[in-house]
Amino acid sequence: MRVLKSRSVKPRPISKLLMKVGSSRCYVSSCRAVLLPRFGGPEVLELRSDVPVPDLKPNEVLVRARAVSINPLDTRMRSGYGRSIFEPLLPLILGRDVSGEVAAIAASVKSLKVGQEVFGALHPTAVRGTYADYAILSEDELSPKPASVTHVEASAIPFAALTAWRALKSTARIAEGQRLLVIGGGGAVGFAAIQLAVAVGCHVSTTCGNRSINRVMAAGAEQAIDYTAEDIEAVIKGKFDAVLDTIGVAETERIGINLLNRGGHYMTLQGEAAALSDRYGLPIGLPVATALLLKKRIQYLYSYGIEYSWTYMRADSEGLHEIRRLTEAGKLNIPVEKTFSISQVREAHEAKDKKTILVFLACLLYTRMLHIMWEFCRCKHSVSCRNL
Known part of the structure; x- marks a missing residue:
């Protein structure tokens, strides 16, 4: 596996950092992220340095990303897959998987704590993905990171x-x-x-x-x-x-x-809901897809006596914890063939498009924790404060 380390970046201004009073829950109001402003090839991806980080909703967790993976879904979405769903929501942040540390938690989150290493994956239709220094996931989309693997290795697994x-x-x-x-x-x-x-x-x-x-x-x-x-x-x-x-x-x-x-x-x-919605628009495409799925289910049940299903990823806390257990036991891994820095996201997508990477993904490595700690120490006594 070849790893390309990310370049050091200057600490962000103190005004960008916010901290909950009386706690170590430090998070940012903006961060670097890779945006998809329009559909197309890898060249449409834009790395921006000042993308807003939304306030956390109940049951949400802010994760400081150490590594994310590039899924086939990411390159397909970039090229226009799911256009009928996502085009009105542009610009998007791509990315489903993440491995990193908990930077902040909403008040209702009980199973995770600030500073804990975690990994997890977003739903396929999430608009704010993980190609960012900070990602937001719900509590049930995360699990403690397997201690036996690195962040790069962990980021390849969840989705x-x-x-x-x-x-x-x-x-x-x-x-x-x-x-x-x-x-x-x-x-x-x-x-x-x-x-x-x-x-x-x-x-x-x-x-x-x-x-x-x-x-x-x-x-x-x-x-x-x-x-x-x-x-x-x-x-x-x-x-x-x-x-x-x-x-x-x-x-x-x-x-x-x-x-x-x-x-x-x-x-x-390869369910056909997104493709049919792109072809006919959501109002027609989704009913057509539902009818097609029902037709196939009936056809195969009566002709062959079998069950037919389109299957998609969904958040499953029980499943993610079992995946973590198997990973720690050495019974589950996804090989990582190459890594890229966040600034090389276009090159990573080009490699994926050309199928020069045998395994399905490449990973993006983010800034070192040292810079975050440095920022925290700098702003410790002079920050804007608000409750989660």
Whole structure:
């Protein structure tokens, strides 16, 4: 893994820092953030130094970001995916994952404390993402960071693992001894799904590219099929209780459906709600998507006796705590191939677009804690104060 450290930055003016009276809850009114002012290529991303940090709402936590990951969703949103939803809300801050320290908490937050290291992920539709020095997440979107991994390593995990968790645990309800097929096990969600299923005691097969075979086998897959060189249906023996399709094209859907036992679950990450809303607008697109999903569910239930689902990441505090436990036990990880500084966000997106990064993400490293502590000491006796 190659790491590029961020450049030092000058401490922000004292007027930018605010502190709750009688506590160490110090946070900023503005910070650096990467904005998406319009849709397009990596060149549209803008690093700005004075982006407002909103007041915390009940149950919210201000996280001083140490590392964030670049998800496929980020590059798709930048290019216009979900335009019907997000265009009226521009400029956006992209980013779902974060690892860092708690900088401030709302009064109702009980499970976390200021200064604690945490990691977590925002919902896919969040408008203020994590590409910023300070991110805001709800209490149930965060968990203490696994002590066994760095911030860079931790930032790669939550969104992908929670997406896989929702599919396997909430939808398919996988159990020990069942058979799972992961289509696209080389990507972050697929790789997380393999490890989560193995931890439960499932027998896992997966498809992936040649470069990922050794990695998915080391993660516990019992069979890895190179989809570029082998006939998947001819190579795989037997059928499965669940199929997680991270690719979601017509051919992988056909294969997944054909390889399921009756009573099994087919889950795809490529639901069509956003695409149809972009095509027809929200008032028409969402009802069309709902009708299409219902049609497929009925069709596959009566023709094949299986459950069909579009699956998305959702906040799940129980799931995130289990993900943390598995990470600390060495049973779950998402490899990080390269890191970038926040000032290199365009280069990071270019690398992701060109697929020069084998693993799904790159990480952005933020300013060192030393500068925050320096600022805090400077402003300790002369700050504006307000309650959270």
